[in-house]
Amino acid sequence: MLHFYYGVMGSSKTAQLLMQRYNLQQLGIKVALVKPAIDTRAGVDVVFSRAGLEANAEVVLQPHHSVREQLMWLAVQNAHNDFQFVLVDEAQFLSPDQVIELADMAENLEIFCYGLKTDFQSNFFPGSSALFRLAEDIQEVPGGLCWCGKKATMNTRINEQGQVIKEGEQVLIDNQQKIRYIGLCYQHWRQGKAHA
Ligand SMILES: [Zn+2]
Incomplete structure (x- = not known):
């Protein structure tokens, strides 16, 4: 299966x-x-x-x-x-x-x-x-949380400054950690708020 x-x-x-x-x-x-x-x-x-x-x-x-x-x-x-x-x-x-x-x-x-x-x-x-x-x-697979404590459902790309990036290639992996991926709840993903 x-x-x-x-x-x-x-x-x-x-x-x-x-x-x-x-x-x-x-x-x-x-x-x-x-x-x-x-x-x-x-x-x-x-x-x-x-x-x-x-x-x-x-x-x-x-x-x-x-x-x-x-x-x-x-x-x-x-x-x-x-x-x-x-x-x-x-x-x-x-x-x-x-x-x-x-x-x-x-x-x-x-x-x-x-x-x-x-x-x-x-x-x-x-x-x-x-x-x-x-x-x-x-x-x-459960367990992903947004910073606000709600369930995270949205994958989010953020830059070095912790700002949400909304444009760019689908696949971008930076081994120097200049970009990172985090999970956000839908509301905070939509608002582009990666932290409080
Ligand atoms: Zn949230």
Whole structure:
């Protein structure tokens, strides 16, 4: 089955993914950890959570990669030849074609995709849109809070001065931390208020 666990920035999606992986591994179940290459915050293959957990992805997907081929290569390469679970971090960066491949593969595998629903302008990421269309199980990862204490639902891009940025490319990742992403409630996202 294909699962999509979506959540706002700061909702500990990656921590939940890494805990799920740990729990499965404790039971002796083989897991393949996958991430799209576009997220370079913590090195190319590191899956990193703000809560401090991290692991190395076994498959780093480029946009043109076939997920099926990459997972078959992983199975041939090493002892993962009988993995039953596939966990995908930052799944919003999957291409729609990759999501279609995952949906087809999920007839025989448990595939959990963790990622954002929308970008800083509230538009779907192409990968998230495809996951909403095709995933058989869709759940929200709770826990993201706005500074006002209300539930955060909106992803927000802010600059060094803590000001809300409303214009720009959909994907902009700055490893020098000149821009950051936070979760805001709808009201404060709409008003562009990133703090009290
Ligand atoms: Zn708020």
